[in-house]
Structures are given as C-alpha cells and as structure tokens.
Amino acid sequence: MLNQSLCNRCSTGCGGNSGKWERKAQELKNAAPEDILKWGKEEFGDRMALACSFGYEDVALVHLVHQVAPDTAIFYLDTDLLFPETYRTRDRLVERYGVKLIRVTPEMTLKEQTEAYGERLWESDPDRCCRLRKIEPLRKILSIYSAWCTGIRREQSPTRADTQVVEWDHAFGLVKINPFAFWKESQVWNFIRENDIPYNPMHDRQYPSIGCQPCTRPVKPGEDVRAGRWTGHMKTECGLHPVSQSQSM
Numbered sequence: 001m002l003n004q005s006l007c008n009r010c011s012t013g014c015g016g017n018s019g020k021w022e023r024k025a026q027e028l029k030n031a032a033p034e035d036i037l038k039w040g041k042e043e044f045g046d047r048m049a050l051a052c053s054f055g056y057e058d059v060a061l062v063h064l065v066h067q068v069a070p071d072t073a074i075f076y077l078d079t080d081l082l083f084p085e086t087y088r089t090r091d092r093l094v095e096r097y098g099v100k101l102i103r104v105t106p107e108m109t110l111k112e113q114t115e116a117y118g119e120r121l122w123e124s125d126p127d128r129c130c131r132l133r134k135i136e137p138l139r140k141i142l143s144i145y146s147a148w149c150t151g152i153r154r155e156q157s158p159t160r161a162d163t164q165v166v167e168w169d170h171a172f173g174l175v176k177i178n179p180f181a182f183w184k185e186s187q188v189w190n191f192i193r194e195n196d197i198p199y200n201p202m203h204d205r206q207y208p209s210i211g212c213q214p215c216t217r218p219v220k221p222g223e224d225v226r227a228g229r230w231t232g233h234m235k236t237e238c239g240l241h242p243v244s245q246s247q248s249m
Contacts, residue, residue, distance in 0.1 A: 018168040025164040033179035041069040047146035049073040054089045057151030075102035079133040081212035092198035147175040
C-alpha cells in the first residue's frame with residue numbers, strides 16, 4: 001500500500017513540482033469552497049481525503065463534501081481524550097449525512113503511554129503527547145493519500161496567516177487543500193446556520209477551538225481564538241498544521 005501511495009504521489013507532482021500547486025492556488029484563490037473541492041476531486045479522485053476534527057469549519061466541509069464529492073474518504077483522529085460533545089457531534093454528522101468516518105487511533109493506549117512516559121504526559125511533555133496521539137497517526141493515514149483537505153483558515157492564528165487554498169505540505173509530503181483559507185469566521189457560521197449543519201455545542205460556550213479535554217479551556221473576552229489550547233505552555237499548535245513554508249523562509 002505504501003509503495004502504491006508513493007507512486008500515486010509522484011504522479012501528482014510531489015514536492016519537486018510545488019510551483020504547480022502555487023499556480024493552482026493563485027488560480028483558485030477567489031473560487032468558492034465547493035469549486036475548490038470539485039477541483040480536488042477531479043485532480044486526485046479517491047486519493048483525496050478530508051480530515052475532520054468536528055470543529056465548526058470541519059463540519060461545514062463535511063456538508064460541502066457530501067454535496068459535491070460524496071464518496072470522499074473522511075477520517076478523524078481519536079486521541080481517546082476528546083470531549084463527549086465532540087463524539088456526539090460525530091454521531092450527529094453520521095446520522096445527518098450517512099457518511100462513513102474512518103477512525104484513526106494512536107499506536108499506544110493511554111495506559112501504555114502512562115507506563116512508558118508517566119502520568120499526564122500532556123502536562124509534562126505536551127509536544128510528545130501530541131506527537132504520539134496525533135502527528136504519528138496522521139502521518140500513517142496520510143501515507144495512503146495524495147491530497148488532504150482541512151478546515152484551516154488564515155484568520156485563525158498568526159501561524160496560519162499565509163495559508164493557501166492549495167499548497168504542498170512539506171511536513172507530510174502531499175498536497176494540502178484548504179477551501180476556507182480566505183473565509184472569515186462569520187462567513188463559516190453563516191454557512192452553518194443557513195444549511196442547519198450540526199456543530200459542537202461547545203462553540204456556544206466560548207470554545208472557538210476544541211481539542212483534547214486536558215488541553216482545552218474556554219477563552220476569555222479579548223483573547224486569541226486559540227488561547228484556550230495548551231494553557232501554561234508555549235504552544236498553540238499540535239503539529240498537524242506546521243508554519244507554512246513561506247512563513248518559515
């Protein structure tokens with residue numbers, strides 16, 4: 001499967017042809033999210049997948065994928081530390097759209113992680129915890145695809161300010177498609193309400209960004225939308241969406 005995946009990636013240009021994706025990003029910069037998804041499906045077929053964290057941008061993408069590319073694979077990372085509301089949002093999406101979600105799990109159970117690294121690794125070494133429970137499982141599932149779709153937006157944080165609608169993902173070695181890259185928060189919420197899309201009710205309780213239970217708190221008035229993640233640590237990203245290549249140069 002991995003060898004086939006590598007072959008598939010080379011057929012789409014790989015990182016050595018990143019100029020192709022830069023040109024496509026400019027071409028699609030002002031396109032509607034559904035048109036960006038349609039292009040992705042035409043370009044990659046069943047080698048494109050959608051990553052869903054069940055945040056509000058992602059549930060909006062599930063709705064769009066169901067409309068324009070209904071056979072697209074949709075996966076989520078289950079760290080075994082998600083909020084009950086997150087799992088209920090998952091179930092509501094399945095009921096509403098009839099989608100089959102791929103559950104991606106870490107190699108280690110929480111018990112095995114504790115035995116190997118001690119209690120509450122998310123407090124003592126949050127980077128290692130994210131790597132074990134998020135990044136490594138993501139890398140494994142992405143190895144069988146040539147492109148992945150995400151709900152990240154430029155407005156979300158300074159580290160995402162250069163996000164393009166199409167870009168080469170240097171961290172994971174495939175094309176990354178971000179249909180909402182240029183959308184504002186209000187646009188996404190208007191889309192959700194207009195289409196009555198199920199969303200995590202925690203968003204109504206000052207949780208703009210929702211991750212694992214131990215590492216997520218509500219934000220206070222005036223705080224950055226990601227201020228509720230990894231409080232007490234110099235950390236605002238788990239590593240799934242590293243700083244874009246243009247920002248790091």
